[in-house]
Amino acid sequence: MTSAFEYAPAPESRSVVDIAPSYGLFIDGEFTDAADGKVFKTVSPSSEEVLSEIAQASEADVDRAVKAARRAFGAWSALPGAERAKYLFRIARIIQERSRELAVLETLDNGKPIRETRDADLPLVAAHFFYYAGWADKLDHAGFGSSPKPLGVAGQVIPWNFPLLMLAWKIAPALATGNTVVLKPAETTPLSALFFADVCRQAGLPRGVVNILPGYGDAGAALVAHPDVNKVAFTGSTAVGKAIAKTVAGTRKKLTLELGGKGANIVFDDAPIDQAVEGIVNGIFFNQGQVCCAGSRLLVQESIQEELLESLKRRLSTLRLGDPLDKNTDIGAINSEEQLTRITSLVEQGEAEGAERWSPACELPDAGYWFAPTLFTNVTQAHTVARDEIFGPVLSVLTFRTPDEAVAKANNTPYGLSAGVWTEKGSRILAVANKLRAGVVWSNTFNKFDPTSPFGGYKESGFGREGGRHGLEAYLDV
Amino acid sequence: MPTNAPTAAPALTDVTASDAALRRFLHGLPGVDAVGLEARAATLGTRSIKTTAKAYAIDLAISMVDLTTLEGADTPGKVRALGAKAVRPDPTDRTAPATAAVCVYPDMVAVAKEAVAGSAVKVASVATAFPAGRAALDVKLADVRDAVAAGADEVDMVIDRGAFLAGRYMKVYDEIVAVRETCGTAARLKVIFETGELSTYDNIRRASWLGMLAGADFIKTSTGKVAVNATPANTLLMLEAVRDFRAQTGVQVGVKPAGGIRTSKDAIKFLVLVNETAGEDWLDNHWFRFGASSLLNDLLMQRQKLATGRYSGPDYVTVD
Numbered sequence: 084m085t086s087a088f089e090y091a092p093a094p095e096s097r098s099v100v101d102i103a104p105s106y107g108l109f110i111d112g113e114f115t116d117a118a119d120g121k122v123f124k125t126v127s128p129s130s131e132e133v134l135s136e137i138a139q140a141s142e143a144d145v146d147r148a149v150k151a152a153r154r155a156f157g158a159w160s161a162l163p164g165a166e167r168a169k170y171l172f173r174i175a176r177i178i179q180e181r182s183r184e185l186a187v188l189e190t191l192d193n194g195k196p197i198r199e200t201r202d203a204d205l206p207l208v209a210a211h212f213f214y215y216a217g218w219a220d221k222l223d224h225a226g227f228g229s230s231p232k233p234l235g236v237a238g239q240v241i242p243w244n245f246p247l248l249m250l251a252w253k254i255a256p257a258l259a260t261g262n263t264v265v266l267k268p269a270e271t272t273p274l275s276a277l278f279f280a281d282v283c284r285q286a287g288l289p290r291g292v293v294n295i296l297p298g299y300g301d302a303g304a305a306l307v308a309h310p311d312v313n314k315v316a317f318t319g320s321t322a323v324g325k326a327i328a329k330t331v332a333g334t335r336k337k338l339t340l341e342l343g344g345k346g347a348n349i350v351f352d353d354a355p356i357d358q359a360v361e362g363i364v365n366g367i368f369f370n371q372g373q374v375c376c377a378g379s380r381l382l383v384q385e386s387i388q389e390e391l392l393e394s395l396k397r398r399l400s401t402l403r404l405g406d407p408l409d410k411n412t413d414i415g416a417i418n419s420e421e422q423l424t425r426i427t428s429l430v431e432q433g434e435a436e437g438a439e440r441w442s443p444a445c446e447l448p449d450a451g452y453w454f455a456p457t458l459f460t461n462v463t464q465a466h467t468v469a470r471d472e473i474f475g476p477v478l479s480v481l482t483f484r485t486p487d488e489a490v491a492k493a494n495n496t497p498y499g500l501s502a503g504v505w506t507e508k509g510s511r512i513l514a515v516a517n518k519l520r521a522g523v524v525w526s527n528t529f530n531k532f533d534p535t536s537p538f539g540g541y542k543e544s545g546f547g548r549e550g551g552r553h554g555l556e557a558y559l560d561v
Numbered sequence: 562m563p564t565n566a567p568t569a570a571p572a573l574t575d576v577t578a579s580d581a582a583l584r585r586f587l588h589g590l591p592g593v594d595a596v597g598l599e600a601r602a603a604t605l606g607t608r609s610i611k612t613t614a615k616a617y618a619i620d621l622a623i624s625m626v627d628l629t630t631l632e633g634a635d636t637p638g639k640v641r642a643l644g645a646k647a648v649r650p651d652p653t654d655r656t657a658p659a660t661a662a663v664c665v666y667p668d669m670v671a672v673a674k675e676a677v678a679g680s681a682v683k684v685a686s687v688a689t690a691f692p693a694g695r696a697a698l699d700v701k702l703a704d705v706r707d708a709v710a711a712g713a714d715e716v717d718m719v720i721d722r723g724a725f726l727a728g729r730y731m732k733v734y735d736e737i738v739a740v741r742e743t744c745g746t747a748a749r750l751k752v753i754f755e756t757g758e759l760s761t762y763d764n765i766r767r768a769s770w771l772g773m774l775a776g777a778d779f780i781k782t783s784t785g786k787v788a789v790n791a792t793p794a795n796t797l798l799m800l801e802a803v804r805d806f807r808a809q810t811g812v813q814v815g816v817k818p819a820g821g822i823r824t825s826k827d828a829i830k831f832l833v834l835v836n837e838t839a840g841e842d843w844l845d846n847h848w849f850r851f852g853a854s855s856l857l858n859d860l861l862m863q864r865q866k867l868a869t870g871r872y873s874g875p876d877y878v879t880v881d
Contacts, residue, residue: 088618088836088844093609198607357801358597393808401837410609507592527594 090403093410095197100188102274105136108144108297109280111151112290118143123299125273128194129407129416129451137273140298142305145265148294149309152236152263155291160233160261164220171216171258173286178209181282185275187408189247192274194416194452195370196407203369207532208251211550214534215255218555222260225552231559233261234337235313238306240327241276242319243269243418244373244474249318250276252538252549254293260558262314265294267306269319271419273297304330312336314558318375321472321498321543339547339557341375341539343472344500347493348378348529349515351486352387354505358527360394363478366503366529368402368456371417372476375544376501376522378529380469382489385482392460392480399456400443417452417475426454426475433459433468438479464495472498486511490518499541503529522548573810577774580731587730587770593762593798602793608833615829619864620658622828622856623650625846627685627817629664629854631692631785637672640665642881644676651861652879654868660857661846662715666691667704670711685715685751689740692755692784694719698736705743716744717751719784720768722758730771737775751779751817751850757789765795769802779815785852790820796831800838813842819852825863828856 105122107114121139126132140148159167178185185208186200195204222231237257241249246268257264268276280295296302300323307315307327314337317327321342331338348366350359366378383391407415417423434440438459447453454475462469462479469479483489493502502521504512516524522539525531532538537553539545547557576586610618628647630639643663651657662683665673673684686708690696696704705716718740724732737752744750752772756765772780780799783790796818803814816839822828828851835843843849858878865873 087841088621088832089614090608090610091612091614093611202607353592355594355597356591358594358601361597361601410607507594527597 090411092406094406094408095187095190095201095410097187097191097408100184100191102135102188102191105138106273106277106297107138108140108148109277109293109295110144110148111154111294112284114280117141118147123270125192125271127191127451128271128418129448131450134191135274137277137297140267140296140302142301144296144298145302145305145309148265148296149236149238149306149311151291152265152294153311155289156233156235156263159263159289159292162261164222167258167261168216168219170286170288171212171219171255174282174288175209175212175216177282177285178205178212182206182209185247185278188278189275190407190415192272193243193246194407194418196412196415197410198412199370204245204248207534208247211248211251211255211534215259215554218256218552219259222555222559225555227556227559227561231260231561234558234560235262236311237262237264237314237316237558238309238312239264239266239316240303240306240319241266241268243272244370244375246272247275247279250279252318252554253316256549256554257316257558258292260555262558263292265296265306265312267296267298267303270297270299307331314338316547316557317341324545337557339539339549340545341547341549342543342545343474344375344377344498344540344544345380345470345472345496346376346378346501346503346521347380347382347496347519348503349382349483349489349493349505350384350387350391351489351504351506351508351511352384353507354387355507355527356387356391356394359391359505360398362503362505362527362529363395364398364402367478368414368476369530371414371454373418373422373474374530376530376538378501378503379473379478380493380496381478381480382492383480383482384489385484388482396441396443396458399458402443402456404445404453404455405448414456414476417454420452422474423452423454426473426477429468429471429473429475430457430477433462433466433477433479436466436468438462438466438468464492470496486515490515494518494520497543500544501525573774577734583730583734583771584728587767590766590770593766595762598762598798599794602797602834605797605833605837606793606830608830610829610833616864616867618829618832619825619860619867621844622825622832622851623860623864624658624661625849626660626851626853626857626860627662627664627819628660628857629785629852631664631666631687635666635669637669640669640672641676644673644682646857646879646881647682648677648680650857651864653877654865657861657864661850664717664852667708667711667713670708670713674712683714684712685717686711686713687717687719687784689718691717691719692786694721695723698739701736702739702743705740709744709747713748715751716740716748717753717781719753719755720772722755725759725764725768730767734771734775737772737777741776749778750776751781751815752777753781753784753819755784755787756782756791756795757787762795762798765798766802769799770806773802773806773812773814777814779817779850781817781819781852783820785820791818791822791852793830793834797834797838800834800843803843804839813848815848815850816843817850817852822851822853823855824859825856828860
């Protein structure tokens with residue numbers, strides 16, 4: 084053994100999850116082929132291994148699924164809240180029981196480290212179902228009138244960065260309030276949603292209440308446009324969100340959008356430096372930075388810039404990049420080749436515009452899609468890397484001199500999803516947080532999620548709230 | 562290996578020029594956010610250490626143990642037995658490394674010295690009216706002189722927590738400097754803060770810097786005699802302090818968590834903290850120690866398990 088403390092590989096076993104060679108669409112309680120017989124492959128981003136072949140939904144399948152959801156709606160919405168709660172509690176418990184299997188599956192299909200799926204994603208997924216199960220029989224007391232009614236069929240389109248968690252954010256409140264659901268997972272990460280379909284069957288959920296349609300953008304567009312859908316919920320890119328808003332405009336459909344972000348993480352000179360460094364790392368390198376509320380713009384007070392950057396660089400050098408199934412991995416693979424190309428081109432643009440690029444010495448695996456953690460210093464508000472959402476492990480560092488300047492720069496973005504404030508001074512936390520136009524402001528922490536806390540955006544980051552009591556409103560006729 | 566000069570690091574001498582300057586400096590250190598610190602320690606605690614890395618970590622941990630007996634009932638026989646165990650922890654397996662030191666009260670130093678004679682095992686002695694530290698400076702220094710005269714290689718001193726909590730930092734500083742001078746070149750000095758009594762993380766960070774400014778060779782969490790001793794979080798904080806101190810002054814200081822570390826699993830978690838916070842320069846018993854007595858047997862049992870593939874039991878390790 085060498086003198087240095089080299090951790091031996093500690094891979095989580097793949098044998099806890101059994102992935103079938105092919106999967107169908109989940110419509111009306113059954114797995115079925117696509118109407119036109121089309122299929123697509125889903126690959127593991129860390130190895131490019133083909134995991135399974137998935138039926139690809141088209142417009143005809145969307146119509147079938149919406150009809151099934153409509154048929155199921157009457158009985159489901161007529162159930163007493165306490166009965167719906169039982170199903171949700173059952174689903175939550177099954178998710179807990181199968182959490183190791185689902186965590187491994189999510190890591191295989193998405194490329195994120197098992198440490199995150201095991202310690203963050205799955206506990207939160209179960210927590211969301213438990214939380215909304217608790218609301219199902221208390222809707223009269225949620226502050227939306229004496230007996231608020233469900234909307235009907237909810238069409239939901241979710242992204243690939245937190246496949247199962249975004250599913251939970253969408254499905255749990257929809258079912259608790261008595262709606263039925265047609266959900267389209269992203270084309271690069273359909274597996275955990277299909278496993279969730281199996282969880283629904285295991286829980287004895289009535290047929291048609293939840294329908295899962297893996298597919299591409301065309302299926303999503305068909306779902307959004309379907310005349311018999313009453314509510315559309317979308318999480319994803321701002322460009323697609325705008326298109327959806329146009330489609331839905333003028334109809335009676337209710338809409339919530341949770342879109343991109345370019346979160347500012349503001350570090351004042353009296354901040355707890357070591358914990359701020361951890362928060363910065365967690366803010367931008369969690370899930371390889373593929374987080375809409377990532378703290379991708381670091382705003383540092385000039386007086387501590389040097390000290391903080393030195394600490395940050397030293398900390399980045401200890402990040403472990405590699406096999407996402409290794410329990411010691413901090414940084415996994417980028418979700419798809421397409422996303423990797425996008426990150427690469429934005430980073431090249433940042434360099435061309437004169438920002439200073441830095442990455443720790445870091446070996447990238449041969450197969451799969453990988454991007455080393457990257458810092459940009461000497462960044463100004465005029466740089467593309469300070470304005471565009473990169474959705475990758477890339478942090479842009481800007482500086483400020485006064486609290487007013489920090490707030491002005493933090494708000495100077497088309498987005499407004501999240502922000503962070505780091506200072507030991509409590510009064511400054513409150514003063515600054517009040518001026519930040521972002522849906523969530525974390526102080527002395529970052530990227531903390533909880534089912535009881537509403538989440539959503541300002542400006543181009545979308546509208547509507549998910550989570551908490553506020554999350555019920557989007558699924559009720561109020 | 563670089564060792565400390567007995568005086569404060571030159572780059573920071575100004576801050577110890579007066580009581581007011583020292584206070585300003587210590588209170589100007591970056592704050593500690595308790596939630597964040599504990600979260601980081603917990604995350605590092607989930608590192609999964611397997612096979613070759615585990616074998617390496619167990620041997621490293623054994624070599625870092627300060628095998629300790631600090632009882633009123635200590636006898637020469639007990640100390641001799643401890644010394645023999647420190648030199649050869651596993652009688653059935655000579656490849657097991659020796660521990661770093663045995664740690665005893667000053668009156669037992671001569672016995673311990675004899676027991677480990679001819680080996681690399683050091684003798685450490687707790688002095689300065691351990692564990693309360695409530696005595697006049699003369700008495701404390703006499704205690705230290707006794708230990709050093711009897712041949713102690715290392716002196717573990719306790720700080721005056723009362724003075725520290727009352728904000729009389731200069732008094733604490735002066736005491737450490739006096740003890741450091743009394744140790745001279747014969748003994749390395751470990752400064753014990755009794756972190757459980759300092760209570761806040763901000764205090765622990767200030768105490769760490771105070772100790773290092775005063776010339777400590779090691780900073781140590783606790784005496785093992787109070788309810789809260791070494792924790793992953795307070796050790797992580799002290800590792801950050803020695804790392805930052807070296808970056809500023811070039812002087813490397815060791816860290817010793819003490820009390821409450823009983824299992825190999827815990828010890829390995831502490832080594833992960835060292836590895837990922839201060840770095841591999843500290844992964845050596847010259848710079849990191851475990852103050853523990855029952856930990857050694859668990860490390861030995863785990864070591865036997867790795868060698869044979871089977872768990873043995875408490876009767877397969879010695880009770881000394």
